[in-house]
Amino acid sequence: MHATVNSSITPQLGLYKLLRALSLAMDYNRNGLMRHHQRVALICSYLAEEMQLEPNTLPQLYCSAVIHDAGTSTFSEKADLEKFETIKPWQHCERGYRLLNTMPVLAPLAETILHHHDRWDGQNPSGLAGNAIPLHSRIIFLADRVDVLAQQPGGILDNREDIVRRINNHSGTMFDPELVNAFNRAARKESLWLDLTSQFIDSILDSRLSTCPAVTGQEEIIGVSEIFAEIIDSKSPFTHRHSRLVANTAALLAGKAGFTSRERKNMYVAGLLHDLGKLSIPEEILEKPSGLDKREYNAIKQHTYITYQILNMIDGFEEITRWAAYHHEKLNGEGYPFHLTAADLPTGSRIMAVADIFSALAEDRPYRRGLPRPQVAEIMNRMVKSNSIDGEIVEILMDNYREAEMLKDELAAQ
Ligand SMILES: [Fe+2]
Ligand SMILES: [Fe+2]
Ligand SMILES: [Fe+2]
Structure with a gap:
């Protein structure tokens, strides 16, 4: 068995564009997709x-802006950050700092993220004040607070004066006075405010932020995807390490199925990102062990749709998108969200479905231990019989079960 699709991640993909697409998944809150990170990048520009x-x-400023709240993935933390005077912003700054620092490709942004809520007059846990706070952090802090104020009801141009007044009230205390002056000049332009609320923000960002030449190759894409897997998994203790286990299992099965090394790496990336859309689901639904009502199940069903739409925006991700986002499709056409059938489901997508089910069953959850092999095999065989998943892939898993289990144990020990 061998994958027939043969495309690769384009090495020309810009880091900023990759982050901008993926960070959309972090921009869901109770009101839907807020595009907060993109708007902050826009104000920064x-x-x-x-x-x-x-x-x-x-490029470094925009990359930092578009991922500045990487340390936050729950709806409840986001709700606090949506208030102008946040109560406890430091935790997500430190978490984002630690997270980005683990990956060479994003480590240069970590310092900016650590200080992106530091006040100009000091009193920060970091101990910094004034010009000692990195300039990019000061810019993102101001842009971030402007965007929070811009969310108030009413026309944006009608609200402009009020927003400018409130920012100026905090000049020299919260914000760098020189930066407030720059903001005052920018705020005179109606285009700033109209851009902020525009339906066309994607093309606006494309043209305004075209000075981002940073390019990235496959290893860097893996690094960024590992960070996002961490963000996805940290949303809930229930999904702790799930993305990484799926990625490792899928790459293992792909290798056994004869995929090339490049394809295995793509499979690993697809596994890391397969549940990206889960960032759009409230924690209380994700954490319900069973008995989802219809409305809650509908909320769950949108996660692979969102994974699909976000990954599909990224140049060179065509194969990864299909492998990642079809993991709840079934060969018999009864899966979601596209109701694809066997003819539309490439081997990579079938592998992902099996890797996901194996991981979900074999992992420990807060409310139950992971299931032992005989029970996993029984459940999977039933799914093969109903033509939900591919029997050949399940066979590969069963032939290499010890290796898959070792991956799980290794991750659990970390
Ligand atoms: Fe923040
Ligand atoms: Fe923010
Ligand atoms: Fe899923």
């Missing part, structure tokens, strides 16, 4: 223009 920042420093 206006501030950078007014401050005449060196063009070669901009």
Whole structure:
């Protein structure tokens, strides 16, 4: 058995574009998709223009802006950050800092993320004040608070004066006074406010932030995906390490099925990101052990749709998108969300479905221990009989069960 699709991750993909697409998944809250990270990047671009920042420093600013709240993945934490005067912003700064620091490709952004809620007048756990706070952190902090204020009801141009007044009230205390001056100049432009609330924000970002030449290759894509797997899994103790186990299991099965090394790496990336859309689901639904009502199950069903739409935006991710996002489709056409059938489901997608089911059954959950092999085999065989999943892939898993279990044990020990 061998994968027939043959495409690769394009090495020309910009890091900023990759982060911008993936961070959309972090932008869901109770009101739906808020595009907070993109809007903060947009405001940063206006501030950078007014401050005449060196063009070669901009890619790093935009990459940081578009991922600044990487340390937050629960709806309840996000709700706190949506208040102008946040109560406890430090935790997510430190978590984001630690997270990004684990990956060489994102480590240069970590310092900016650590300080992105630091006040200009000090009193920060970091101990920094004034110009000692990294400039990019100061810019993102101001842009972030402007975006929070811009969420109030009413027309954005009608609210402009009020937003400007509130930001100026905190000049020299919360915010760098020079930066507030730059903001005041930018705020005179109606386009800033209209861009912020525009339906066309994607193309606006494309043209305004075109100075981002950072390129990235397959190893860097893996690094970024590992960070996102961490963000997805940290949303709930129920999904702790799930993405990484699925990724490792899927890569293992792909190898046994004869996939090339490049395809195995793509499979690993697809596994890391397969549940990206889960960031759009409230924790209390994800954490319900069983007995979901219809409304809750409908909420669950949107997660693979969102995984699909976000990954599909990324150049060179065509294969990864199909392998990642079809993991709840079934050969008999009874899966979701596309109701694909056997003819539409490539081997990679079938592997992902089996890897996901194995992981979900074999993992320990807070409310139960992982199931032993005989029970996993029984459940899977039933699914093969009903033509839900591919029997050949299940056979590969069963032939290599000890190896798959070792992956699980290794991850559980970390
Ligand atoms: Fe934040
Ligand atoms: Fe934020
Ligand atoms: Fe899933």
